[in-house]
Amino acid sequence: MVAAKSIPQNHHETPAQREMRILAEQQAKHISDAIDEQLRVERAELKKNKPDVKILLLGQSESGKSTTLKQFQLLHTPAAFQAERMAWRIVIYLNLVRSVRRVLDTISAEREEEISELSDTASLLSDGQTAVSSVSTDPETRRIAAEKYAEYSTALAPVLELEARLIRNLREDDDEDEATRLGDGSAPGWSVPRGEYAVRTTSNWKRALTLGRSRSKRKSASVSVPWWEDPSDPVHTLESCRNSMNRLWKDEWVRRRLVEKRVRLQESSGFYLDEIERITAKMYAPTDEDVLKARLKTVGVVEHSFTINMGSIRGNSNWVIYDVGGSRSQRHAWAPFFQDVNAIIFLAPISAFDQVLTEVRARPSRLYLSATALIPNCLVSQDSRVNRLEDSLLLWRAVVSNKLLEKVPIVLFLNKCDLLREKIEAGVQLKNHLLTYGDRPNEYEPVSKYLRNKFGLLHNQNSSNRDRELFIHFTAVIDKAKTAQIITSVREAILRINLKTLKLM
Template identity: 40%
Template sequence: MPSRVYGPTDPDSWDPLTNAISPPSDESAQEREIRIKHELEAKQKSDAIDEDLNRQRAAEKKGPKPVRVLLLGQSESGKSTFLKFFKLMHDPKAFSAERASWRAVIQLNVVRSIHVILDAMTHPSQPRHDPRKQITSSTSSSPLSGEIPLPEDTSDVEPELIQIRYRLSSLLQVEDFLTRQLTPKDYSEVGTTQLAPMNHIKHVATELAINSSVPWKQRFDRLVGKGDTERMIIDWDDPNDPGKILHACGEDMIRLWQHPNVQQMLEKQNLRLEEMAGFFLDSLSEITAERYLPSDEHILRARLKTLGVSEHQVKVSAGSDIGSDWRIFDVGGHRSLRAAWAPFFENNLDAIIFLAPISAFDQVLAEAPKVNRLEDSVSLWASIVANKILQRTDLILFLNKCDLMAAKLASGIKLKDYVYDKLFEKKVCWDIEREFAAAQNILLSLYLGHGYTVNTESYCKHQGHADARLAETLDSSFVNAMTRKWDLRRTCEVISPPR
């Protein structure tokens, strides 16, 4: 770059630093010699530091590269849950340090489910239009702030339930308080996201969503005792702790949920709350206990919708010979958020893990109530497989939510009412175990194409390179952990398609 020399006659160009380091005008020959010697020594020192830094940088380049994994899939496919599992397995201390934050999310999940019931009570005898397309995983509640609406016709509602409903109005304060805590004002992108209204539901559904860049977990640090992160201590004397109101409302919430009339009403309206993400009404006595701290299993079940893309560093201690430094990128799967994925496709990825929730075959998207979730998931997977930029990236397909799928089949919901396969034409009478396996294979063939034999183990072994080892690490540690933690026969399948 051309330099400009300013003379002492140019007052505007006078630079104090140049002035400070330039030799004095009356410097003697001996002083000059000493100064030059010092300058030479300083230069040698500076060069040595530069060389050192260059050596360090080169060593870092040669050293083991972090394993970079991108999680993809539609909203509620289980991406963030996968990440939680992974942290729990490989860095349980860090997982535990987030316990107080997840406690708040679980409390909010509970309040939301109760609100759905109270909403349903406002039109108790109104059946939903199409039971098959009933959204169960996404909410059907009105925004939780404001008032809990009065039933349109109270003659149908038992007086006991009306009283419970009035007493539970205090839950609104909990909702407001927790939402404010989780969504700080200085982050304008954050907040409850309005989902598309459904034609058969009067109210606009809302779900709490948080941008990944928001340090929301840190907001709960003050609630957590310092020191031993394994034994978290909440400030139980805090008068603002929402746990106090939840505790006071505990019995009413349990009575409401277990009331035969409420169950009947929910059934009539085809509201399957059990399938709603963040369902905790079966654990109310635990969650409303005076000193409730979430278990690992509760943390895994907690639902908080993701906005944006976030990078998570996990130190994988054992069981992986492909590197201990893992970087996992979690994204929001809502349709409006998928455009944000593209910049991460070129990010030196080792693998993309695609979460396919196979239990979603009878559901529709919250953001597009006419689109079947399975159809959306399969076409999303197909577009990722076909993406030119990803031709050299390994793709791993996770068939997730197998437990919910098994429960659905056991409850009498038939896959053949939603998906065609020639297997269904054979009038074979399967027991539920075999029906589950068959249904899983039918769904898998939708993703991978008919005729492809699924054999995860042999595929991984035959490949014999780093990518297969990655799939193997996930397969062995993740699947086992999922099975153990959720106490399920099997909750997912890992499949690496041939590329």
């Protein structure tokens, strides 16, 4: 299962090199066999039993649902996580290429107006700063912008061209034609080519890329080469453009442009520009943290099963977690799962109070118009763009007031707390986006507490079941150690409630 399964023989190698190669091959085989065996045990265990606990992950797009699922996988089916590690390499490359494209788009004068519309970090109100005009009229600035854009777009053309190839890599082994989509999926063509990458959950992409072999030769040749030896592997293009990418990202003029345009790439999903050297290295293998950071939008529903050993007396407990797509066009798929779910984990990214949904710039739906009236003083944008925090609050209200879910315990993850802290410390004012915050101190503790109370209050006002168990956690689900602790406590709470329910039945 690992990348170094087969290291080709070099006919000019010295005896010492030969010995090293054989040793590396033996070690790789050993690891691979151990993973295969653990996988076999994990799968056999799951086949034996039907699920005792069903968990549904809910929340808007980019709230962290799939990342939470990865954390469950890391804890409970580590072999499966390990086996899929190499498949994420292509997604990480795609994320890196997308960041490069976004920087280039931002410095391109022609694209300025489009960027301000598509930017997912666009503020709804000025933070007390002077609003920057979207198109610069200063001829000198325009001249420099044109020169910089020409220089970087030429140097980085191979990286931009790579995007299509990487997408093909993800969809190559898929039976269905449109497994890999750009954009939201609900409005064909709206954001191509700068939309998000999504792979339908029925796709075989992980299995296909897990083998870690050269994709071009795998189908035809009998000789197997590791991917880093395959000249057509994307890593070579990235490696050859590494210096240009570094130069672009470290260019002070470019950085100033990003600040002026309020493009905060550091807080956007799948950000790897600070680690270009490591990510573009020839034999790069994604770390756990890299996989947790990788962004691939969910289209459809992902089901993940695992077994928890609760000791000799209580035996095993079989769990299934459903991870759904959170964008507006995907939410219709949630309802069928409400029927017999045992617990919900709802994710609300509270750092997103100054961001808008990147999804279709559509007219607000009827649900939105009526629900907005029910959340007094929550900021409503003047145009049709929807504030992300507002969207989370409305979704939360819809979930807690849903009759089918009346008896279902809910775990609320107030997520992306790391980004919230950074944003507050950078001086972004909550009161400019949430009027009710008023003159309270713009510091992490009071801000996070205020947001927690807002979600808690909405639950109390809208849930018809006052006795429902509600657990609220501040999370940063890309943090492996802290999230492991939280998941363990969530797991215990759900097991306790489930046992109580079973006894009452």
